Amino acid sequence: MKSIFAKLMTLQLLCAVLATAILWTLSERSFKDSMSSGFVANGQTVAESIANSVERHLANRDLTSVQSALDASLKIPDVEWAYVTAPDGQVLADTFVPDFPQALPRSDTGKSWLAIRMPGTNKPVAIFTHPALAGIAGSVHVGFSQEGLLASMARMKVLLLTTVAVVIFLLTAIVGLVTRRVIAPVRALTRASSALADDLTGEFQALPVSSADEIGMLTASFNRMTLERQGYRKNLEARVLERTEALRENQRDMRMILNNLEQGLVTVNMDGQMSSEASRAVAVWFGAPAGGQNFAAWIGQRDANFGDWFGLGLETMQEGLLPAEMALSQLPGRLQDGGKTYSVHYQLITNENNEPGEISSGECTAAPRVPVADGKARPEKILVIITDITTILSKDAAERHQSELLQLFLHLTHDKPGVLEFLAEADEIMKALRNGQYDSFVHRKRLVHTLKGNAAIFEMVSVSTACHELENAMAEEGEQGLEPAMAALNHAWNRIRPEIQHLIGETSQTSIEIEPDDYECIHRALRDRIDASVVTRMLESCRLEPTGRRLARIEQQIMALAERTGKSNVSVALEPNDLRADRSRFAPFWSEFIHVLRNAVDHGIEDRDVRLKAGKPERPLIRVATAIDGDRFVVTIEDDGPGVDWERLLDKAEKSGLASGEDGAALKREFIPGVSSKETVTEVSGRGIGMAAVADACRALGGTMDVKSQWGAGVRIDFRFPKDDAVYEGHNVTLQSAMIPATK
Amino acid sequence: MRTILIVDDSAAVRQHVAMVLRRAGFQLAEAANGQEGLDMVDSNRDIDLVICDINMPKMNGLEMVEKVKGKPENKTLPILMLTTEGDISLIKRAKLAGAVGWIVKPFNAARLAETVIHLIDSRPVTG
Numbered sequence: 014m015k016s017i018f019a020k021l022m023t024l025q026l027l028c029a030v031l032a033t034a035i036l037w038t039l040s041e042r043s044f045k046d047s048m049s050s051g052f053v054a055n056g057q058t059v060a061e062s063i064a065n066s067v068e069r070h071l072a073n074r075d076l077t078s079v080q081s082a083l084d085a086s087l088k089i090p091d092v093e094w095a096y097v098t099a100p101d102g103q104v105l106a107d108t109f110v111p112d113f114p115q116a117l118p119r120s121d122t123g124k125s126w127l128a129i130r131m132p133g134t135n136k137p138v139a140i141f142t143h144p145a146l147a148g149i150a151g152s153v154h155v156g157f158s159q160e161g162l163l164a165s166m167a168r169m170k171v172l173l174l175t176t177v178a179v180v181i182f183l184l185t186a187i188v189g190l191v192t193r194r195v196i197a198p199v200r201a202l203t204r205a206s207s208a209l210a211d212d213l214t215g216e217f218q219a220l221p222v223s224s225a226d227e228i229g230m231l232t233a234s235f236n237r238m239t240l241e242r243q244g245y246r247k248n249l250e251a252r253v254l255e256r257t258e259a260l261r262e263n264q265r266d267m268r269m270i271l272n273n274l275e276q277g278l279v280t281v282n283m284d285g286q287m288s289s290e291a292s293r294a295v296a297v298w299f300g301a302p303a304g305g306q307n308f309a310a311w312i313g314q315r316d317a318n319f320g321d322w323f324g325l326g327l328e329t330m331q332e333g334l335l336p337a338e339m340a341l342s343q344l345p346g347r348l349q350d351g352g353k354t355y356s357v358h359y360q361l362i363t364n365e366n367n368e369p370g371e372i373s374s375g376e377c378t379a380a381p382r383v384p385v386a387d388g389k390a391r392p393e394k395i396l397v398i399i400t401d402i403t404t405i406l407s408k409d410a411a412e413r414h415q416s417e418l419l420q421l422f423l424h425l426t427h428d429k430p431g432v433l434e435f436l437a438e439a440d441e442i443m444k445a446l447r448n449g450q451y452d453s454f455v456h457r458k459r460l461v462h463t464l465k466g467n468a469a470i471f472e473m474v475s476v477s478t479a480c481h482e483l484e485n486a487m488a489e490e491g492e493q494g495l496e497p498a499m500a501a502l503n504h505a506w507n508r509i510r511p512e513i514q515h516l517i518g519e520t521s522q523t524s525i526e527i528e529p530d531d532y533e534c535i536h537r538a539l540r541d542r543i544d545a546s547v548v549t550r551m552l553e554s555c556r557l558e559p560t561g562r563r564l565a566r567i568e569q570q571i572m573a574l575a576e577r578t579g580k581s582n583v584s585v586a587l588e589p590n591d592l593r594a595d596r597s598r599f600a601p602f603w604s605e606f607i608h609v610l611r612n613a614v615d616h617g618i619e620d621r622d623v624r625l626k627a628g629k630p631e632r633p634l635i636r637v638a639t640a641i642d643g644d645r646f647v648v649t650i651e652d653d654g655p656g657v658d659w660e661r662l663l664d665k666a667e668k669s670g671l672a673s674g675e676d677g678a679a680l681k682r683e684f685i686p687g688v689s690s691k692e693t694v695t696e697v698s699g700r701g702i703g704m705a706a707v708a709d710a711c712r713a714l715g716g717t718m719d720v721k722s723q724w725g726a727g728v729r730i731d732f733r734f735p736k737d738d739a740v741y742e743g744h745n746v747t748l749q750s751a752m753i754p755a756t757k
Numbered sequence: 758m759r760t761i762l763i764v765d766d767s768a769a770v771r772q773h774v775a776m777v778l779r780r781a782g783f784q785l786a787e788a789a790n791g792q793e794g795l796d797m798v799d800s801n802r803d804i805d806l807v808i809c810d811i812n813m814p815k816m817n818g819l820e821m822v823e824k825v826k827g828k829p830e831n832k833t834l835p836i837l838m839l840t841t842e843g844d845i846s847l848i849k850r851a852k853l854a855g856a857v858g859w860i861v862k863p864f865n866a867a868r869l870a871e872t873v874i875h876l877i878d879s880r881p882v883t884g
Contacts, residue, residue: 318845321845322845325845325848325849325852328852329852329858332857332858334835334857334858334876334879335857335858335872335875335876336871336872336875338868338871339858339860339868339871339872339875340858342865342868343858343859343860343861485841485862485863486841488767488769488770491766491812491813491814493812494812494844
């Protein structure tokens with residue numbers, strides 16, 4: 014860098030050199046002139062005096078005296094030689110030894126003096142010539158050595174030059190000092206600003222202001238600006254530190270939360286790329302996420318199906334045709350990986366809810382929201398929340414399983430034959446379903462529906478749920494693609510079936526239970542010697558099931574159904590009339606009878622307000638009876654509910670293309686598969702399959718079904734079967750029929 | 758009144774969808790298979806949106822979507838597939854054929870109505 018000082022000093026030096034040169038030139042000329050004129054005057058005086066002293070001798074032609082005078086002149090300082098010439102130029106006398114140098118230039122008489130170099134010695138000599146007797150007698154020539162003159166001139170020059178130089182340089186030094194002092198504040202300013210530029214964070218000390226001139230003002234301004242800037246910087250640094258610390262603290266907290274969270278959290282942008290920030294659980298379960306990688310592909314390495322669904326769902330979101338929430342709800346919810354099951358939830362992060370929260374410093378204000386053209390929140394990212402539910406699922410499954418077993422055990426203690434019958438029938442249904450032993454798709458649906466109903470009655474939830482799922486699949490998928498649902502049912506059945514067997518034991522079905530009353534009656538008949546055929550009939554009846562026990566089971570079923578549909582205040586009236594019926598023969602009918610019960614509970618009970626308005630008792634009543642009517646064994650179920658809305662049922666049957674519209678076929682329509690009078694499908698009923706199934710079962714036993722209903726006045730259904738050996742009217746009737754009184 | 762066509766071979770599903778959408782103020786048309794659905798779309802120009810099952814007798818949902826979307830006048834007619842979370846390839850095919858999206862059964866009634874309203878409101882106006 015060339016400093017101002019250096020520049021000024023260079024300029025100063027140049028000026029000094031120039032001044033020295035000018036002074037030198039001027040003074041040297043004047044010195045030279047004055048010295049030369051002194052020398053010339055002296056020379057002329059000496060030449061004149063010699064001329065004067067030899068004039069007389071020349072006039073007298075006394076050349077010896079002339080010679081003496083010339084010789085005497087050699088004593089005069091600086092006189093080198095002298096000679097005298099005649100007017101014709103002939104040398105008359107000279108002081109040269111040994112001879113007059115002929116090469117010596119002659120002085121022109123026109124000039125008073127002449128500077129020459131002596132031939133041979135080359136000494137500088139000035140020749141002064143003076144005429145003697147105005148030139149008549151000749152001229153006197155004196156050679157003066159110029160060496161002294163030149164030497165003293167040289168000395169004078171050196172002295173002069175030295176003096177001028179010293180003065181000039183002294184002046185320069187003084188100017189330099191003054192300049193240095195003047196520009197010292199500028200240098201200080203420069204240094205300070207350079208230091209500041211090199212290290213912006215350095216501490217700045219105010220510069221001294223030593224004058225009120227421009228530099229002083231500049232320094233003062235600089236001080237003010239820099240101190241103010243330093244103040245800002247310090248303030249800023251403090252704030253940055255504070256914010257950094259707060260952010261770090263937040264980040265630490267966030268990391269701590271993410272590291273200790275049991276859930277996996279990761280965000281995915283709308284292009285499907287995930288962030289590298291994720292909770293530790295994600296890395297532990299699926300490996301460290303690579304930021305910017307496609308989430309569907311990444312997670313698809315673990316569960317390809319999940320990855321596919323996620324990709325498709327995201328594509329739908331990107332298209333933006335479906336509402337974002339809807340599209341979000343269709344992203345896959347279950348993830349399977351390495352024998353573990355994860356539930357996956359999603360949360361949409363929009364430009365409105367992704368702004369950072371207030372940092373605890375309190376000074377931070379939320380950044381201005383990004384304005385959205387249409388004023389709607391724009392989805393920016395999806396927060397994926399993954400939870401490992403393997404343990405919960407297996408625990409739940411185990412608990413459900415235990416609970417199912419417990420319920421079955423309770424049913425066994427109350428109604429062992431009922432459970433055994435259910436199991437026998439369920440085994441048959443499962444066998445048929447597994448082996449494809451059904452006549453049609455409708456038959457297949459019926460089998461599933463029956464199993465579902467019966468399993469529900471015995472609170473075998475896993476089986477009834479699997480049946481419900483299979484029914485759903487059948488309704489939606491048709492006959493194809495039922496394998497997963499069927500496999501689930503198989504799994505549920507195979508899981509619980511062996512355990513029930515364990516509970517009931519292998520020999521349970523071979524014993525016959527005789528009630529104490531029966532025992533007493535038969536014993537009395539034998540004791541009274543009643544006809545053996547009658548006693549045999551009485552004994553055989555022990556193999557038949559008292560309908561009272563069947564009806565008691567039905568009551569339980571009604572109560573269970575009512576509880577599940579929230580109609581638990583129902584009353585049940587049972588009228589078994591001491592009858593018995595063959596268990597195995599009527600089993601298919603009783604099995605399908607569950608549909609009638611479900612209809613009665615689900616359709617035959619109105620809301621409390623509706624009942625009260627219609628003038629009915631608050632508590633709904635369902636009556637179930639078995640009776641003998643002539644040669645018919647009649648099973649009756651009656652409710653005091655709203656009855657059947659034939660119009661609506663007809664309408665539905667016609668719409669479905671399942672009914673021809675004949676008026677007299679109204680009853681049949683109730684039992685046409687696929688039509689139900691319910692608007693919605695519930696778990697209990699509403700698929701329109703059950704009633705047709707029970708009608709079929711009734712017909713299969715040679716029975717008829719009679720439905721009486723009036724809109725608003727309840728439903729009564731009578732199932733009439735032929736009264737044969739499969740039905741027993743009770744010991745009293747048997748004894749009476751033998752014309753023998755039962756009691757004494 | 759806006760008309761929605763629901764094509765499903767299950768009467769129960771049709772009823773359920775119809776009930777949900779009637780409550781939301783729509784008029785419903787029903788078809789029990791793809792062929793019926795196609796005929797209804799052809800004969801009724803007032804249909805604003807189609808909800809369509811995939812597995813159906815006579816003509817399945819995919820075939821129906823392909824046929825409906827094959828006609829230029831139906832280009833902007835939104836079709837929503839009704840499906841279970843079973844076969845992703847069927848849905849991909851349906852989307853490729855021009856279905857706007859799918860609804861997984863069992864579905865949330867409010868969300869179904871909301872989706873249908875959204876789709877009808879955002880349907881481009883055709884000349």
